[in-house]
Amino acid sequence: MSKRIYLEDIAKDSGVRFGTSGVRGLVTDMTDRVCWAYTMAFLQEVVPGAKRVAVGHDLRPSSPAIIQACTAAAQVRGMEVIYAGALPTPALAYYALQEQIPAIMVTGSHIPFDRNGIKFYTEEGEISKNHETAITQAVVSDIGVYRSAMKLISVSTPLDVYRERYQRFFPENFLGGQRIGVYEHSSVARDFLTKLxxxxxxxxxxxxxxNSFVPIDTEAVSEEEQVLGREWANTHRLDALLSTDGDADRPLIGNETGRWLRGDVVGLLCAQYLDAHTVVTPVSSTTAIERCGAFAHVMRTKIGSPYVISVMQTALAAEKGGVVGFEANGGFLVGNTFERNSCMLGPLPTRDAVLPMLALLALAREQDVPLSALSASLPQRFTASDRIKEFPTERSQALIANLASSHQAIVTVLGEAWGNVVNQDKTDGLRLTFASGQIIHLRPSGNAPELRCYAETDSEEQAKELVGMTLERVRITGEI
Structure with missing residues (x-):
């Protein structure tokens, strides 16, 4: 009788498991056997009839080895493997969508280089939470060989198809006369973005x-990167400053002063450019989305693209028009076809960084204003976020449960400065709205042992101070 691998055992023994988007874990735990097993479970349980699969990866030093393990699983099933090489996650996903085939992207997104991950796509886009459950509960035959011996030669077609998506939709030479800085770091999109x-x-x-991997988190831009942005904008007289996280599904956009825009503000402006009617976004995104009055429907979700996609699908099934989604990290999802200036933009129901970049630049050129004027035109609600690293998930959950249980716990941990809590939202973690108008949101990260904190107020400085103060008080009193 052949040996079997139980994915529940793999997750338990290795610690490699699904987070907010894809399988994540320490590189040392993502062995050939673990990656092979997860890939085999995906192919067996989610896309059993597929004959071809597209695979790609980011620029992490550990990614090429993981690709070999994923490829070995596909070969066992007799599948044709289309190796796209190093490319943005949305480029691979878009190509797979056009070809109606599944895809596998090896990337840890924005998390540190000692971790990595695998994202899975069906012919219709990102896998769902139900698919994740099917993979986690799968049992696969253990053949004892977990790495492909085949040399992979990349093809350029997936990246070409992705480029054509934007060349068809945006006006020719619409960035003429613009001087744009690209913060390349280790982004897999750095050369593609420059050329585009x-x-x-x-x-x-x-x-x-x-050449070394830099874990850019577009939701928590470091003070060093904020200083760099201002220095670069001033030194090089830039009209805009652009960057992405490691796998280029989250944008980082700076205006002409080098100030980085919040991802939810980027998403709001991109949705306005597309004239979207229905916006799907997590509870952590700014309330300016509702306050601006630009959208017929605003639907809130838990944090993570699978939740956004699920609600987008619900909206599409209800025949709501102009459906888009975005997260506080700026990753933008398109639910159906949009038309602008007689040019068509098709669906891409996975996070994308390039569309919001081009949309904001186009919007500023159309209005003949600098990028800074776009955000200034919105209701002035300011958000900030940060996190405590190496904060175990169990500790985060215990802290949040305690805060949710009593007013006294909130006073003990967060203080009395903001008045009474007028609303508790437990959609994802705990989001507290105070009588003063301040919002504090705490949740455990789905990708790493971190406690994330979000704040929203009427003042930018106060939002930053509120996040800093909250996390400091958690550090002091968080032994709860």
Whole structure:
């Protein structure tokens, strides 16, 4: 009798498991056997009839080895493997969508380089939470060989198809006369983005390129990166500053002063550019989305693209028009086809960084204003976020449960400065709205042992101070 691998045992023994988007774990735990087993379970349980699969990866040093394990699983099933090489996650997902085939992307997104991950896609887009459950509960035959011996040679077609998506939708040379800085670091999109901007007429300034992996988190931009943004904008006289996280599904956009825009503000402006009617976004995104009055429907979800996609599908099934989604990290999802200036943009129901970049640049050019004026035109609600690293998930959950249980716990941990709590939202973690108008939201990260804190107020400085103060008080009193 052949040996079997139980995915529940794999998750328990290795610690490699599904987070907010894809399987994640320490590189040392993501062995060939673990990655092979997860891939085999996906192919067996979610896309059993597929004959072809597209695979790609980011620039993490551990990613090529993981690809070999994923490829070995596909070969066992007799599948044709289309190796796309290093490319943005949305580029691979879009190609798979056009070809109606599944895809596998090896990336840890924005998390530190000692971790990595695998994202799975069906022919219709990202897998659902139900698919994750099916994979986790799967049993696969253990053949004892977990790495492909085949040399993989990449093809350029997936990236070409992705580029054509934007060239068909945005006006030719619409960035003529613009001077745009690209913070390259270790983003897998750095060369693609530079070439695309140049094709639209921009002068591109290359900034911060490195061969070592940099874990850029677009929801928690470091003070060092904020200083760099201002220095680069001033030194190089930039009209805009662009970057992404590691796998380029989350944008980082700076205006002409080098100030990085919040991802939810980027999403709001991109939705306005598309003239979207229905916006799906997590509870952590700014309330300016409702306050601006631009959208017929605003639907709130838990944090994580699978939740956003699920509610987008519900909206599409209800025949709501112009459906888009975005997260506080800026990753933008398109639910159906949009038309603008007689040009069509098809669906891409996975996070994308390039569309919001081009949309904001196009919107500013159409209005003949700098990027800073776009955000200034919105209701002035300001958000900030940060996290405590190496904060075990169990500890986060215990802290949140205690805060939710009594007013006294809130006073003990967060203080009395903001008055009484007028609303508790437990959609994802705990989001507290105070009588003063301040909002504090605490939740455990779905990707790493971190406690994340979000705040929203009428003042930018106060939002930052509120996050800092909250996390400091948690550090002091968080032994609860």
């Amino acid at each position: 901007l140049q094709q639209f007429g921009a002068e591109v300034v290359s900034l911060g390129r490195t």
